[in-house]
Amino acid sequence: MRSAVRPRGGQPRDEAAAAAPSRGPRRSRRERVIRSTQWTAWGFLAPVVAYLGLFYAYPLYRNIDLSIRSYTVTSFVSGNAPFAGFANYRAIFANPTFAPALLNTAVFVFVSIAFQFAIGLGLAVFFHRNFRLSGLLRALFLVPWLLPLLVSASTWSWMLNSDSGVVNAFLQAVGLSPIDWLTSPTWSLGAVLIANIWIGIPFNLVIMYSGLQGIPPDVFEAASIDGASGWQRFWRITFPLLRPVSAITLLLGFVYTLKVFDIIWIMTRGGPATSSTTLAIWSYQLSFGSLLPDFSSAAAVGNVLIVIAVVFALVYVRARHRLEAL
Amino acid sequence: MKHRPAWLTAIGVGVTAVMLFPVYWMVNVSLTQTSNMRKSPPNLIPVDGTLDGYTVVLRQQLPYLGTSLLVGLGTVALTLVLAAPAGYSLAKLRPRGGGVVNLLLLVAQMIPAIVMAMGFYAIYIKLGLLDSVWGLILADSTIAVPFGVLIFSAFMSRIPDELLQAARIDGAGSLRTFGSIVLPVSRNGIITVSLFAFLWAWSDFLFANTLDNGGSLQPITLGIYAYIGNNNQQWNAIMATAVVASVPAAVLLVLAQRYVAAGVTAGAVKD
Secondary structure: OHHHHHHHHHHHHHHHOOOOOOHHHHHHHHHHHHHHHHHHHHHHHHHHHHHHHHHHHHHHHHHHHHHOEOOOHHHHHHOOOOEOOOHHHHHHHHOOOHHHHHHHHHHHHHHHHHHHHHHHHHHHHHHOOOOOOHHHHHHHOOHHHHOOHHHHHHHHHHHOOOOOOHHHHHHHHOOOOOOOOOOOOOOHHHHHHHHHHHHHHHHHHHHHHHHHHOOOHHHHHHHHHOOOOHHHHHHHHHHHHOHHHHHHHHHHHHHHHHHOOHHHHHHOOOOOOOOOOOHHHHHHHHOOOOOOOOHHHHHHHHHHHHHHHHHHHHHHHHHHHHHHHO | OOOOOHHHHHHHHHHHHHHHHHHHHHHHHHOOOHHHOOOOOOOOOOOOOOOHHHHHHHHHOHHHHHHHHHHHHHHHHHHHHHHHHHHHHHHHHOOOOHHHHHHHHHHHOOOOHHHHHHHHHHHHHHHOOOOOHHHHHHHHHHHHHHHHHHHHHHHHOOOOHHHHHHHHHOOOOHHHHHHHHHHHHOHHHHHHHHHHHHHHHHHOOHHHHHHOOOOOOOOHHHHHHHHHHOOOOOHHHHHHHHHHHOHHHHHHHHHHHHHHHHHHHHHHOOO
16 A cells, blocks of 8 residues: 555655665665654553552552652652651661561571572472373462462461471471460571462472473483483583573572562561561551551561562673673 | 483472471461460471361452452553563564663662652652552552563563564554554563563552551551561461462462563563
8 A cells, every 4th residue: 555655755865865766765765664664662561660660660650759758658649758858767777676676587598589489499309200190280389379378378377386386296296395486586588488488489390391392302321321320411511501590580589589578477477576577568558557557667678678679680691691691 | 312310300399398398387276276376396297287267268258359350450451561562563563772770670670669669659759649448559569560561571581573674664654553562472471561560569468558458448468467466376367378379379389380581581581
């Protein structure tokens, strides 16, 4: 349709471009095509970009604004709070909860990821042997990950209950003394870690399993013909080949675990005292979890969390560049 | 076919049983009589079980379940409408600056939900959207939209270019092409995204508790939370609600297991 109209409009330009016969008009037509496809491309993209601006950038902006002003409950509604600069940040760094919250966050994230990844990878290698029923069992392994976090958290709270929990009943049955999982400062972080590791294993299993499937089978065959043992095959071949998949799994695990809120809040509310308070929990305690919400401090804590996540993402990007450069 | 040793299957069943023990325990407790709840050691199987917990659910939790269903479906609709065209654009139309959008989508997923909740709260107070189902749908969609775009662009980049060119030659405009070619062949992507969007909205607790905890329509996660928060000792009712709240997860797993795995991997191991 369009090409039928084109020659007429194109003619004068053909004459003008006589010095460079036939190249000029074609390029201008291509430019016009590119411009119109750019319009189309951005037309399809515009809703999401607007959405990102309205529902990510603006809340984020509001959050930064909260953190650099001193809002009270009333000024939170009215919106005119005095500018405070970094005072809120200084206050949270000096707060006695900050150090334990940061430490708990670090322990929670690294222990969770270490166990989730090691167990997930082990299971992936195991299921990769494709025995009878392996597909069905692998599917069942997804269940903990698909359950609402609130459901898993309340189930674990009841299982870890000091007096009537099945875990303590088991410990007693094998001759150990029961543990106050959720009510003793020594164990509360361990208790939420157990639940969180349990929830994260399926995710690691699925990704690492698909990573394993991406390795051509002849690689393993060649290695076993060369006489490599199962252990050697894993450390010398499987593990190095899985490095890119592992890196992305660990990064995603890091980002998700840093944000964990539901599990800890349901199981311990960050307590007793601050023994299982992470930065995410602390931020919630300061804002919605308090009768006199201090949204400014809560927002500052939340922004610290974002900075940590972004720093690790940048470390990941750099590490990947270095890997690719090798 | 290679030999498949039975002992591997035995170990596999054992490991899976350990992994799923908490799920079994949830069902077991939901069927236990209140009088047996504090028994030591607890009954490993529900001897003289009861459905009391479930009758309580039927009596008290149905409105919550309805709200969750509504919020889940609303989130799915909003996510699909936003994410599918964007995924198509990023996968096939090469918009200038598309890389930046991709990066923003990744960064968006790093923002902790608590930060989003505070931002939304501040905005909703002004707009009067607090305690409304629409506000909750909007907030829940932020969990799923960035993921949805990434999944759609991963699925749609596999559509052969010849197919789209053929449509163009036949005179289809870009909207036509999108509606009658791209969407139908992206069925798997649509299913995967819908599934996760629904599941995440259904499971959301933080947005519900911060943006809708005074609303007349509350989702099931708040129903469970209200039980726990009231220091309710009716653990069979709590666990029965938990079992019912897990039904969508179970249904999706049975009906759409391969899409679940596809979603996890496409989101993570895309490039």
